[in-house]
Amino acid sequence: MIGWSARASIEKQLAVASGDVLLVHDPDGDPSRNVFLVDRDTRVLWQIEAATDSHGRRGYSNVYLGPSEELLAYSSNGIEYRIDAASGKVLQRELIR
Numbered sequence: 318m319i320g321w322s323a324r325a326s327i328e329k330q331l332a333v334a335s336g337d338v339l340l341v342h343d344p345d346g347d348p349s350r351n352v353f354l355v356d357r358d359t360r361v362l363w364q365i366e367a368a369t370d371s372h373g374r375r376g377y378s379n380v381y382l383g384p385s386e387e388l389l390a391y392s393s394n395g396i397e398y399r400i401d402a403a404s405g406k407v408l409q410r411e412l413i414r
């Protein structure tokens with residue numbers, strides 16, 4: 318299921334051209350796929366591709382725009398992901414810790 322439970326909270330909201338990217342904390346959801354793009358009517362357009370599981374840590378802890386306005390996500394295991402803003406697919410992974 319694409320979406321989040323009633324117990325979820327939105328940790329961060331980032332405006333992009335096609336809607337809002339949401340970083341969601343959902344105790345009932347998949348922590349490795351906790352980023353969504355929603356349109357202006359809050360319809361989910363995509364859910365991010367799963368983060369790499371490393372050292373028992375899963376999920377994304379931040380989303381932001383890079384220097385060239387590219388969509389980036391960070392996980393607490395030290396990996397930065399370049400994300401396709403149109404699909405939520407991971408385009409590149411880089412250990413930056």
